[in-house]
Amino acid sequence: MQPWLHAYAALGVDAKSLILPRRGSSIPARLYLLAPSDALVLYNLLTQVTPTLNTMETLLQQIVNGLVVGSVYALVALGYTMVYGILGLINFAHGDVLMVGALVALQVAAYLQNTWPGLGTTAILLISLGAAVPVCMLMGYTIERAAYRRLRNAPRLAPLITAIGMSFLLQTLAMIIWGRAYHSFPPLFPTAPLQPIEGVFITPVQVTILVASAVLMVALVLLVNKTSLGRAMRATAENHRVASLMGVDTNKIISTTFIIGSGLAAVAGVMISSNYGVAHYSMGFMPGLKAFTAAVLGGIGNLGGAMVGGIVLGLVESIGAGYIEQLSFGLLNSSYQDIFAFVILGIVLIFRPTGLLGERVSDRA
Amino acid sequence: MNELAQAIPYFGSRNPRVARGIVLALMLLAPLLAGMIGNTWIRVLDAALLYVMLALGLNLVVGFAGLLDLGYIAFYAVGAYTWGFLASPHMGVHLPFWIVLPAGAGLAAMAGILLGFPVLRLRGDYLAIVTLGFGEIVRIFMGNLNVTNGPQGINMLDSLNIFGWDVSRNIQITESFQINALTSFYYVFLLFVVGSVIVMRRLQISRIGRGWAAIRDDELAAKAIGINTRNMKLLAFAMGATFGGVSGGLFGSFQGFVSPESFTLLESIAVLTMVVFGGMGNLGGVIVGAVALSLLPEVLRYIALPIQQAIFGKVLLDPEVLRMLLLSLAMIFMMLIRPAGLLPANARYSREELVKGLKEKQA
Numbered sequence: 001m002q003p004w005l006h007a008y009a010a011l012g013v014d015a016k017s018l019i020l021p022r023r024g025s026s027i028p029a030r031l032y033l034l035a036p037s038d039a040l041v042l043y044n045l046l047t048q049v050t051p052t053l054n055t056m057e058t059l060l061q062q063i064v065n066g067l068v069v070g071s072v073y074a075l076v077a078l079g080y081t082m083v084y085g086i087l088g089l090i091n092f093a094h095g096d097v098l099m100v101g102a103l104v105a106l107q108v109a110a111y112l113q114n115t116w117p118g119l120g121t122t123a124i125l126l127i128s129l130g131a132a133v134p135v136c137m138l139m140g141y142t143i144e145r146a147a148y149r150r151l152r153n154a155p156r157l158a159p160l161i162t163a164i165g166m167s168f169l170l171q172t173l174a175m176i177i178w179g180r181a182y183h184s185f186p187p188l189f190p191t192a193p194l195q196p197i198e199g200v201f202i203t204p205v206q207v208t209i210l211v212a213s214a215v216l217m218v219a220l221v222l223l224v225n226k227t228s229l230g231r232a233m234r235a236t237a238e239n240h241r242v243a244s245l246m247g248v249d250t251n252k253i254i255s256t257t258f259i260i261g262s263g264l265a266a267v268a269g270v271m272i273s274s275n276y277g278v279a280h281y282s283m284g285f286m287p288g289l290k291a292f293t294a295a296v297l298g299g300i301g302n303l304g305g306a307m308v309g310g311i312v313l314g315l316v317e318s319i320g321a322g323y324i325e326q327l328s329f330g331l332l333n334s335s336y337q338d339i340f341a342f343v344i345l346g347i348v349l350i351f352r353p354t355g356l357l358g359e360r361v362s363d364r365a
Numbered sequence: 366m367n368e369l370a371q372a373i374p375y376f377g378s379r380n381p382r383v384a385r386g387i388v389l390a391l392m393l394l395a396p397l398l399a400g401m402i403g404n405t406w407i408r409v410l411d412a413a414l415l416y417v418m419l420a421l422g423l424n425l426v427v428g429f430a431g432l433l434d435l436g437y438i439a440f441y442a443v444g445a446y447t448w449g450f451l452a453s454p455h456m457g458v459h460l461p462f463w464i465v466l467p468a469g470a471g472l473a474a475m476a477g478i479l480l481g482f483p484v485l486r487l488r489g490d491y492l493a494i495v496t497l498g499f500g501e502i503v504r505i506f507m508g509n510l511n512v513t514n515g516p517q518g519i520n521m522l523d524s525l526n527i528f529g530w531d532v533s534r535n536i537q538i539t540e541s542f543q544i545n546a547l548t549s550f551y552y553v554f555l556l557f558v559v560g561s562v563i564v565m566r567r568l569q570i571s572r573i574g575r576g577w578a579a580i581r582d583d584e585l586a587a588k589a590i591g592i593n594t595r596n597m598k599l600l601a602f603a604m605g606a607t608f609g610g611v612s613g614g615l616f617g618s619f620q621g622f623v624s625p626e627s628f629t630l631l632e633s634i635a636v637l638t639m640v641v642f643g644g645m646g647n648l649g650g651v652i653v654g655a656v657a658l659s660l661l662p663e664v665l666r667y668i669a670l671p672i673q674q675a676i677f678g679k680v681l682l683d684p685e686v687l688r689m690l691l692l693s694l695a696m697i698f699m700m701l702i703r704p705a706g707l708l709p710a711n712a713r714y715s716r717e718e719l720v721k722g723l724k725e726k727q728a
Contacts, residue, residue: 090490150701157433158700160490161641164435164634165696172689176682285630289501292494335509342498349491350483 057199062322063315068206068275070314071213075268076291077298077306078220079261085237085301086257087152092163093143094265095288096170097136101266102185102273102283103178105132109186121188125274133266139170140262141255149251167285174281182280185273209271216264217307223260224303233257237301286338290317293345299355308356316340396551406663407547411619413659414554415612420639420655421561421648422608427637428646428710429574430601431581433493435633436480436500440606442507442628443476444469444613449519449623459523466614473610474603476503481602485595488584500633508625518624525553525618550619557615558652561608565648568604577601631689638692642699644706653707658695662688 076098083091108128112119147166151159189208193201224230235243236253244250272287273279290313298309320327321337348355399406423437447469451460460468480499484492507513568574576597579587588594617623635658643654666684673682682690699706 090494147697147701154700154704156489158704160433160493161637162697162700165638165693165700167693168631168634168689169693169697172686172693175686175689289494289497296491296494336505339502339505342495342502345498346483346495349487349495353486353491 057197058322059319060197060200062319064200064202064206066315066318067311068202068209068314069318070294070311071210072268072271072275072310073287073291073294073314074307074310075213075216075264075271076287077294077310078217078303079265080292081295081298081300081302081306082233082257082261084295086233086254087148087159089148089159090163090292091143091148091258091261092160092288093166093170094261095284095286095291096167096174097139097143097262097284098265098269098272098287099174099279099281099284100139100170101132101136101269102279103174103183103269103281104135105129105266105270106183106185106273106279107178108132109188113186124186125188125270129267129270132270133263136262136266136269137259140258140265144255144258149254167288171281171285178281180281182278185277185279187277188274203275205271205275209275212267212271216267220260220264221303229253229256290341293341293348296345297348297355299357302355302357305355305357312356313341313344316344392555396545396548400545400548404545404547407545407551409660409663411547411550411554413656414551414558415616415619416636416639416659417558417652417655418554418561418608418612418615419636420643420651421558421565422605422612423636424640424645424648424651425565425568425608426601426605427640428651429569429581430577430598432598432601433489433496434602434605435493435497435630435637436503437496437605437609437636438628438630438633439480439500439503440473440476440609441613441616441632442503442623442625443473443606444610444615445617445623445627446507446513446519446613447472447610448614448617449513449522452523452618453519454521455514455519462525462527462614462618466611469614470607470610473606473613476610477602477604477606478599480606481599485598497630497633500628500630504625504628504630507628513625516625518622518626520622522617522621522623524621525550525615527553554615554619557611561611562648562652569648573597573600631692634696635692638696641706642695644708644710646710647706647708650706650708650710657707658692662691665691 076094079094079097080091083089083094105128108131109124112124112127143166147162148159151162189203189205191203193203194207195201224233232243232248232253233256235246235248236250240250243253268287269279269284273283291310294309294313295306296309297313298305298307317337317340320340324336395410396407399410419437419441422440423434426432426434426437448465450456451458451465451468452462453459480496484495487495508516513519576587576592579590579592580594580597584594587597616627620627636655639655639658640651641654642658643652644650662684665687669682669687670684703709
């Protein structure tokens with residue numbers, strides 16, 4: 001027996017009955033298995049591996065989860081895409097700003113719960129958000145002012161390496177302040193999940209995340225498209241020098257962009273840590289990377305693209321994680337979830353570097 | 366040897382012969398000097414040499430060819446795991462080093478080409494992100510596959526056995542005098558480093574090296590003058606990966622176990638920082654950067670801890686935090702203050718020289 005026959009035997013399929021060539025056929029056995037008429041056989045193979053997962057409810061559940069995660073990605077991606085659009089810089093530290101936001105909010109919330117036990121959860125949430133957002137805005141401003149501004153005309157690798165350094169610096173500082181431990185985020189939301197459809201659950205936190213991120217995104221789009229600040233931002237993204245000739249204070253606009261992006265990241269950080277219930281010093285890295293992927297997927301420099309990219313990435317990731325075991329014949333499992341983002345990133349950059357909605361040319365190096 | 370000695374800053378150019386002697390003596394005597402303080406320091410030196418090799422390999426990709434690779438540690442991992450597969454009880458295979466090391470190097474080179482093909486068209490920061498993703502994918506796979514024994518990694522790797530000489534065994538010369546295994550490892554690694562430096566030096570001034578430099582400086586122009594940019598870039602990835610693979614194999618034999626923990630993004634970044642800190646594209650600089658940034662954290666570990674104990678009565682910053690702090694600050698401040706690194710690579714011709722040459726030609 002050939003080795004690949006063993007694989008089918010392991011799946012409990014009588015391989016020989018499937019693979020023996022038809023009478024009189026000259027097609028080799030292996031090709032025969034892959035012939036289109038045998039799609040059914042393959043399908044049966046798939047369903048035999050994990051038959052229970054293959055239900056409508058699981059799919060819907062994964063979609064709900066994907067939407068929630070995706071909208072957080074979208075919020076973070078907006079920060080990346082705005083900065084990239086204006087400076088052409090991947091702000092690696094953006095994900096870590098998110099982490100600082102989450103940890104500051106956690107600290108404030110824990111403090112409030114201890115000192116004023118009578119305070120309502122909504123009030124605590126709002127106050128801790130009110131603390132985290134300004135802290136992150138200040139941090140975003142400082143990072144740009146201290147490190148990136150001086151490198152604006154430097155060769156391209158310099159700002160990128162600085163950004164990586166900045167990201168690690170923030171992580172280290174967070175490690176010094178908060179230690180390596182996973183801190184549990186105080187439960188500020190009712191925990192009983194809602195069940196809009198039989199078998200599909202959504203927690204109140206998730207509902208809040210969906211609503212809040214939708215509101216923030218709409219607000220941002222309005223800001224960029226309808227206000228004079230937004231016009232200045234678009235002009236700066238188009239061409240620094242011309243914008244400054246037209247009377248736009250480009251330095252101020254760039255700072256503002258960092259401040260807005262960092263504020264959004266802070267909110268996203270609070271969302272992530274209240275959804276998963278934990279926060280720690282390196283929590284910002286993966287969401288940051290995935291949000292960047294989302295920004296590229298949608299078309300970097302494009303606000304709508306960042307949103308679409310975020311949602312699509314969230315969906316692909318969560319649906320993919322649910323089905324990866326079947327798709328890979330049980331070889332991989334959901335601990336490979338993080339791979340999706342990187343694979344998507346690679347594919348998009350290679351085949352459609354402008355992204356789904358992008359019109360910018362990627363080759364700016 | 367000459368190649369290494371030329372790297373000494375300032376002094377090297379003024380009094381090359383003495384400088385060369387000093388470098389040579391330092392290189393050869395370092396483990397003996399370190400051994401006087403303690404065996405840990407020889408171990409630190411061994412690790413530093415491995416970092417030097419990694420930094421040299423990454424320098425080939427980043428410094429010579431200008432391709433920013435943030436997933437370089439993946440090749441190190443490939444080399445180390447190859448050693449784990451082919452020379453440990455894990456698979457029950459115990460092949461000699463002259464098969465395993467080339468195998469690791471070859472596999473790493475293949476991984477390099479595998480990474481290189483899809484990212485040929487990418488440049489600058491996009492390339493950085495995709496290579497970073499590649500590094501993470503490799504790490505995730507190694508941490509989850511059954512073949513690699515998941516997060517536990519592979520244990521009890523064979524040590525380096527060079528034609529019957531087991532490097533990991535102490536050599537008893539007389540009753541009271543023995544050569545420490547760590548010291549033997551040092552000299553073996555040193556040999557490999559010197560070999561790499563010579564290869565690098567030759568590569569840099571070869572047709573290939575000049576092709577890489579042309580691609581780094583202006584890809585379009587390089588293409589226009591007839592350089593096959595695709596092959597050259599793939600070659601850069603493959604050759605860089607080869608060095609990573611070799612040092613990975615040595616690392617596996619030295620440490621005796623491999624686990625995904627050793628191949629995190631932080632390590633990729635650490636190697637990149639060494640290259641950047643020392644001076645991209647300059648072999649001497651890269652070596653200095655790698656040695657400095659791998660020794661400094663250890664020195665800090667031994668100096669900063671007692672100081673903290675004395676002043677605050679407890680340890681505020683543990684060594685790992687100090688290392689990260691050092692690396693990140695080195696990166697940021699180097700870029701702000703001295704973007705070309707500690708010992709910048711000198712361009713073959715300065716602008717003035719070119720202009721002068723052009724005028725002479727016209728006249």
